[in-house]
Amino acid sequence: MRIVLEVSNLWKFFGKNPVLRGVSFSIREGETKVILGPSGAGKSTLLRCINLLIKPDRGSIVLDGEEVTAPGVNVAKVRSKIGFVFQHFNLFNHLTALENVMLGLIKVKGMNKSDAFKVARESLLSVGISEDLWSKYPAQLSGGQQQRVAIARAIAMSPRLVLFDEPTSALDPELIWEVLGVMEKLSKEGMTMIVVTHELGFAMKVADEVIFMDSGAVVESGPPEEVILRPKNERVRRFMERMQYVYSLK
Amino acid sequence: MSFDKLLDLVNSYGSLLLNGLLTSFYLTVSSYLIGFTLGVLISIARTYGPRLVKALCQAFVELTRGTPMLVQLFLIYYVLPRVGLTLDPLPAAIIAIGLNSAAYQSEYLRASMSSISYSQWEAALSIGLTKLQAVREVILPQSIRIAIPTLANELIYLFKYSSIAYFITVSELIYISKFIGSRTFLYVEVYSIIAVIYIAFSIAATEVFKFIERKIAIPGLRISTRL
Numbered sequence: 001m002r003i004v005l006e007v008s009n010l011w012k013f014f015g016k017n018p019v020l021r022g023v024s025f026s027i028r029e030g031e032t033k034v035i036l037g038p039s040g041a042g043k044s045t046l047l048r049c050i051n052l053l054i055k056p057d058r059g060s061i062v063l064d065g066e067e068v069t070a071p072g073v074n075v076a077k078v079r080s081k082i083g084f085v086f087q088h089f090n091l092f093n094h095l096t097a098l099e100n101v102m103l104g105l106i107k108v109k110g111m112n113k114s115d116a117f118k119v120a121r122e123s124l125l126s127v128g129i130s131e132d133l134w135s136k137y138p139a140q141l142s143g144g145q146q147q148r149v150a151i152a153r154a155i156a157m158s159p160r161l162v163l164f165d166e167p168t169s170a171l172d173p174e175l176i177w178e179v180l181g182v183m184e185k186l187s188k189e190g191m192t193m194i195v196v197t198h199e200l201g202f203a204m205k206v207a208d209e210v211i212f213m214d215s216g217a218v219v220e221s222g223p224p225e226e227v228i229l230r231p232k233n234e235r236v237r238r239f240m241e242r243m244q245y246v247y248s249l250k
Numbered sequence: 251m252s253f254d255k256l257l258d259l260v261n262s263y264g265s266l267l268l269n270g271l272l273t274s275f276y277l278t279v280s281s282y283l284i285g286f287t288l289g290v291l292i293s294i295a296r297t298y299g300p301r302l303v304k305a306l307c308q309a310f311v312e313l314t315r316g317t318p319m320l321v322q323l324f325l326i327y328y329v330l331p332r333v334g335l336t337l338d339p340l341p342a343a344i345i346a347i348g349l350n351s352a353a354y355q356s357e358y359l360r361a362s363m364s365s366i367s368y369s370q371w372e373a374a375l376s377i378g379l380t381k382l383q384a385v386r387e388v389i390l391p392q393s394i395r396i397a398i399p400t401l402a403n404e405l406i407y408l409f410k411y412s413s414i415a416y417f418i419t420v421s422e423l424i425y426i427s428k429f430i431g432s433r434t435f436l437y438v439e440v441y442s443i444i445a446v447i448y449i450a451f452s453i454a455a456t457e458v459f460k461f462i463e464r465k466i467a468i469p470g471l472r473i474s475t476r477l
Binding site for chain 1: 376380
């Protein structure tokens with residue numbers, strides 16, 4: 001499978017403080033990568049660099065063979081090819097669920113209303129948002145419903161890949177299940193995905209590769225059963241032991 | 251002050267007063283709309299514009315807020331003709347008051363824009379909207395809703411303070427009242443009538459804005475309890 005995204009030696013400083021210290025990885029079409037790591041490891045910053053919400057200081061990002069970190073790149077166009085799902089959903093408060101999904105189709109893709117409606121409809125149905133919820137505003141939806149609409153908004157643009165920034169961290173357990181289910185389905189359908197999460201079960205089940213980050217660098221990467229169950233790195237082992245304590249029923 | 255005198259006044263000068271009212275009304279609404287349009291542009295420029303544009307807009311706002319509206323009115327009406335731009339009293343007043351209001355309205359809108367969470371901005375950009383589209387489609391529709399009470403305030407304020415156009419002979423309510431007063435010596439009666447007109451306008455404007463606020467309120471979203 002061809003490479004969709006290649007990140008090479010990415011550095012980012014906030015002031016003098018390095019938040020990303022030479023991160024490199026690549027992702028192939030249809031792959032799902034899960035990024036694990038403690039808070040402050042630079043996971044969110046990495047995702048924001050990939051869709052250029054944050055400008056990296058050094059290194060390069062290549063999307064479908066095009067270097068998007070090069071000067072003069074049409075940033076909005078690049079972003080339209082990369083879906084982003086936020087921890088706090090970030091639906092547009094003044095638009096209905098349906099309008100949230102249609103906005104990008106009309107304004108970015110230049111579709112007319114009826115085409116945009118058809119695409120939005122498919123997207124919403126595919127994440128399990130039924131028609132009675134389409135005219136609801138974000139504040140009238142549950143967290144799980146909001147996040148599923150946000151996923152619909154991202155995939156309606158038919159992006160090359162979708163970035164998930166802790167998509168379930170703001171949800172109750174049952175709603176986590178509902179959102180993870182949608183993500184698992186997306187992954188199975190062949191969507192290319194990079195997921196920052198603490199859901200080890202999801203990582204075990206869905207990830208093709210797990211990347212563990214600490215202090216702005218990748219410290220270990222590999223198949224989920226290796227990194228999660230038999231980590232080589234000392235920092236990763238300590239992290240997994242703590243996760244075991246929090247999540248295991250034993 | 252007697253009822254008969256009031257009735258007499260209304261009989262003989264009613265149409266004149268009505269003209270004054272219409273002029274005031276026209277003056278207020280025109281300058282308000284100029285102020286709103288420029289205010290929106292200035293607030294966007296000051297929040298999202300390049301540094302030079304930001305600085306220019308800030309200079310405009312500071313100069314306009316920092317000098318009396320009467321001075322601005324005189325500048326436009328009496329000084330501009332010296333550089334070859336002569337305006338009739340009413341357009342001069344509309345421009346002066348409109349520019350003044352733009353400075354204030356831009357600040358109301360800028361405040362409400364900065365109350366919109368940064369995550370709305372990030373989400374707008376993330377789907378591929380340009381900055382300008384993000385402002386127009388996502389930030390502005392939400393911030394205007396928040397600014398409605400202060401925008402109502404501004405309209406009521408303008409209706410009352412547009413009376414300074416009297417100083418450059420615009421025949422608005424105060425001008426007409428002074429005229430009627432000087433003819434009839436019924437100053438108290440005339441001023442009482444226009445006081446009632448001013449209050450009626452203010453109440454009507456409040457109701458209209460309340461209606462708009464309810465009409466475009468976002469269902470389920472209570473601003474005061476929003477994070």
